[in-house]
Amino acid sequence: MASQQFEPPSGTRDFLAADLRQRERVFQAARRVFERYGFEPLQTPAFERLETLTGKYGDEGDKLIFKILKRGAHEASGEADMALRYDLTVPLARVVAAYGSQLPTPYKRYAIGPVWRADRPGKGRFREFTQCDVDVVGSSSPLVEAEVVCAGADALVAMGVEDFTILINSxxxxxxxxxxxxxxxxRAAGALITLDKLDKQRPADVAAELVEAxxxxxxxxxxxxxxxxxxxxxDRMRAALKDSPEGAEGLAEVDRLLELAGPYVGEGRIRFAPNLVRGLDYYTGAIWEVVAPGLPGSIAxxxxxxxxxxxxGGPDVTACGFSIGVxxxxxxxxxxGDQTDHIDVAVTVMDEAYVTDALGFAQELRRAGWAAEVFLGASRKLGKQLKWAADRRARYALLQGAxxxxxxxxxxxxxETGDQERVSVGGLFTALDSKLRM
Incomplete structure (x- = not known):
């Protein structure tokens, strides 16, 4: 029990420096792609009013909302009035409902942030995880679907995923x-939620649930x-929908999306998938999931x-989005692995009398735009300080003895080479600037 207090809650993780740097590189790769497409950033609170979230994800989704119990004088009631956000889409809808007149039309936004699910943790499945979304609000043009699909595909490639398939349905x-x-x-919405389990359960089990539930x-x-x-x-689906105006319209939208986005997403990376069912209640048109070899479930x-x-409670405006589970x-x-960022200059402190000089060297370098660190340990041994400089992957070390x-x-x-050069304090920054720019 004593050791558990130092572990993060089940389904969550701590990220130390190397992991954070790797994650930030992935996020930054996505940001660069999204901004090239003209999307602008949005940040919303980590929690929302419970009423904002419930009823948007279907019965199965509502069970996974992380509820927050009432606080203060109401803490003993056992009731919840807030919840951690389940995704980044419903908060976007709330923002548009609240600030619609202040937003451009169409509104193109991207968001990268944590979301929470009160789910049972498993391999590759967490209670707290990061989503990376792009959405367009306020346009019914078929170009919207093509834009978000192309942006999402480009972001996946930028993140380092080359082999993937976008499955499309309506x-x-x-x-x-x-x-x-x-x-x-x-009963149709419930039946679709059950069909959405085909990628996780045997067809016979799904058929049984359609009957029993x-x-x-x-x-x-x-x-x-x-x-x-x-x-x-x-072929079966196209034949079945010939006499369904709504179904035929949906297939036509899928065909148009494949026509528009297909040439730019890449050969073999996008196709129609009649067995794809997104279980969320709020979808109204084209839907998609992205799968990749060797990865369980979908990645977007x-x-x-x-x-x-x-x-x-906002205006009746159209919207479309692409969400990446990073x-x-x-x-x-x-x-x-070794994701430690190097520093440009490590400043050693060979004697207590030179502390002021060492700090001054570091500050001047920082103000010139270079990454510099001062040795903060107690040892004044040169060997130990040079080892510290090597551990920090410094390009150069400054040594000032008597x-x-x-x-x-x-x-x-x-x-790197061990070569040393003595320079005057007055010429130090010119010499270092020249070396660091090489």
Whole structure:
């Protein structure tokens, strides 16, 4: 029990310097891509009002919301009124509902930040993890889907993921399929949530749940599962939706997206997937997930959600987004290894009398734009201080012993070659600047 107090809560992690630097490089790669596409950043609170989040993710999603109990005088009630954000999409919808008149139209935003799920932790699955999103609000143009898909694909490549496939389907096509199979409208959403489990459960188990939990008859459930998982599922779905106006419209939108984005995403990286079902209730049009060889589940997802902002009390504006789950990507990149950033100059302190000089050297270097550190240990042994400089991956070390101090000079040591050069204090910064720019 004593050791547990020093461990992070289950499903969360501590990130030391090497891990943080690796993560920041991945995030920065995504930021550069998103800003090239004209997306602007947005940051929202880590927690929201519980009522803001509930009812947006379906019954299964609502169970995973991390609720925060009432505080202060109400702490004994056992009731919750706040919750940690489940994703970055619903907070975006709230922002647009609140600040719509102050935002450009269309509003193109990106966000990178932690989200939380009250889920059972497992391999590659955490309770706290980072999402990386781009969204466009306020345009129904098919170019929007193409833009966010291309931006997401470019971000994945920039992050270091070259081999991936974007699977495309349409919520309209799936709704049309429910109609064709005679699934009542009040059961369709639940049936789609169950179908969304096809990538995790056996088809027979999904069919059984459609019967037992969603109220479909045995024949309909089995045919539905069979048709969306068959080798010729694409042909079956297109044939089934010929007489469904909504379903046919959804397929046309998928075809248009493939036509627009396909040439730019890359050969073989994007295709229609009739068995793809996004379980979230708020999707209204094209939907997608991204899978990569060797990685479990999906590494990104998204789609069009045209009524979520209105559901938040805002205007009825269209929206579309692409969300990258960066944890699996970072995990696939391997251990952070030696990600320690080097410093330009390590300033040794050979005698207590020279502390002021050492600090002055470091400050001048920092103000000139170079990374410099002063030795903060108690030892005045040169060997120990040079080892510290090597551990900090310094390019140069400044040495000032009694002879240098008397001559108003400093010895500059090249930490890679071991070469040393004595320079005057007055010429030190010119000499270092020249060396560091090489």
């Amino acid at each position: 919520r309209k096509a799936l709704t049309g399929l429910m109609q064709v199979y005679g699934v009542p409208a009040d 969603r109220g479909l008859d045995q024949g309909t459930a089995e045919k539905l599962v069979s048709d969306v998982t068959a080798d010729d599922a694409t 997802s998204g789609g069009r959600y045209d009524h979520l902002i209105q559901a938040m 944890e699996r990507i970072i995990g696939a990149l391997g251990a952070a 002879s240098e101090h008397a001559a108003e000079a400093v010895t500059v040591r090249d930490m």
